[in-house]
Amino acid sequence: MEFKYDCSDCSYHTNNQRDWHRHLSTIKHLTVTGFAENNTNKDNKYVCDKCSKEYKSKNGCWYHKKICGTTQDDLSDSDSIKQMLDIVVKNNNRMQHMHNEYMKNMTSLINKVEYSISKNSC
Ligand SMILES: [Zn+2]
Ligand SMILES: [Zn+2]
Secondary structure (H helix, E strand, O other), X not given: OOOOEEEOOOOXXXXXXXXXXXXXXXXXXXXXXXXXXXXXXXXXXXXXXXXXXXXXXXXHHHHHHHHHHHHHHHHHOHHHHHHHHHHHHHHHHHHHHHHHHHHHHHHHHHHHHHHHHHHHXX
């Protein structure tokens, strides 16, 4: 006899769809297929020691750790913060310098205009 639904993992088979769906949610089936909490694959859990994220695959965890590590390192890296501050200060100095030049030009322009006005008025 052929069965409509066949679970080779549990050697369970049925023709009743409801029975089948019920079987899919049984602890036995979940344990066998590795979806249950208390399954035999529990040792295969990989945990990121930085943010305690859990990964089922070693690769996934390893890849996450790489990203997780670099972002945190960058944030706590005092050298890169110093470098960033350096750039900000330098930019600030340049802005200040530009402002000074601008003011100098403006002053000389105003002086010129004032000079020409006073000359014309005479
Ligand atoms: Zn099953
Ligand atoms: Zn992490």
